[in-house]
Amino acid sequence: MKIEFPKTFFWGAASSATQAEGREREDGKGENIWDYASKEYNHRFYDGVTTENTSYFYRDYEQDIQKMQDISFNSFRTSISWSRLIPKGTGAVNPKAVEFYNKMIDKLLEKGIEPFINLYHFDMPMELQNQGGFENREVVAAYKEYAKTCFELFGDRVKYWFTFNEPMIPAEAGYLHDRHYPYVVDFKRAASVLHNIIVAHCEAVQIYREMKLPGKIGIIMDVIPVYPRSQNPADLHAAEMADLFYTKSVNDAILKGKYPAKLKEVLIKYDQLPEISATDITLISETSIDLLGINYYRPRRVKAKECLPNPEGVFSPEWFFDEYVMPGRRMNTSRGIEIYPKGIYDIAKKIQTEYGNIDWFVSENGIGIEGEEAFIEEGIVQDQYRIDFLKEHLTYLKKAMEEGSNCLGYHMWTFVDCWSWGNAYKNRYGFYRLELETGEKSVKKSGLWFKELVQQNGFD
Incomplete structure (x- = not known):
């Protein structure tokens, strides 16, 4: 049986500035929180690897874009580094950054690869x-x-813009769960950060609309579908609360124009509601997007709480549910996360039924494997596991599309093995392998398979 996709389907991969570009002397780039944290909190980073070099995209972009064309990409998502373009965050623009991003965009277009440009990827x-x-x-x-500066500089050629990648993460990982700098643990501050990110998103969309540019603007969401342990009302409530905090809190605001009433009730009850003005509420209600990106890696399985939360502890969404370790679940042991291809279908159906069947695409999906060098035979990584992973997810995606889901494309994470937040190069994700010592990039078996997939618009 052939799994076939539309001829207009976007095929490619996703990356981000901090994880791919690296730095060179005198390139004018300002410091961002990852440059700072990977040096000052080096013990928190796998093997102590900093952001200095990452995947050398700043240096190698021409060869890298050629490698994308070599495996038939017709689109590629990356981000602009705010601190490269405007080193202090405000004020003077770095001319070397403008030159780099102009050349990168022009090279992508020259090679028939549509640039999908994201403005903020945690940096x-x-x-x-x-x-x-x-x-x-x-x-x-x-x-x-x-955002306005980016639209002015590059909006004549970039037709697909995204305001944020995973807006929940800077708030949740940076201000509640102690994973990202500034390593704050305080729910109310996290909620304030999330709200302000949503406002920032709306402001950028508003500017884009005012400029009447000939493209589309959207956002990239990290959606983790929630599954209860059972149909017991206590488990169902746990799943509802997990979904409320981690998905609806941001998705409803951006896609429905309002926060869930139940979330507000809970935050008022526990004195955790951040400051929100009437002007903010109006802005959110009046802002809509053209295109939604969805990052999907794993499901979230939950059950009813087994113990009462510590009344002296830090308020968090986990006061309302426990993680459920489902017997027999299939695991990616490198990452310690469950592999559940049907989740991509469930997300597609949720978008279709709850969020107006908006145009969307898979903006990240992939599998990170530790020790991939063990799979090298005859000079190539024989990553059949990645091909199987892709086939399973794409099969479920096609099923959703046959049932009316408006999915426009699929981007794998990532093009070439890249530096991961905290994990550095522990797990490898790319269609191309990066040799850390030499910077050499060589195609994997999955990259050659992907080329055939794109050329045939499907697979058997």
């Missing part, structure tokens, strides 16, 4: 973080100005 300029980051409304204003 707050350090100067602005020192002023409070997204806790500070002046930083929201700075982001709006940064």
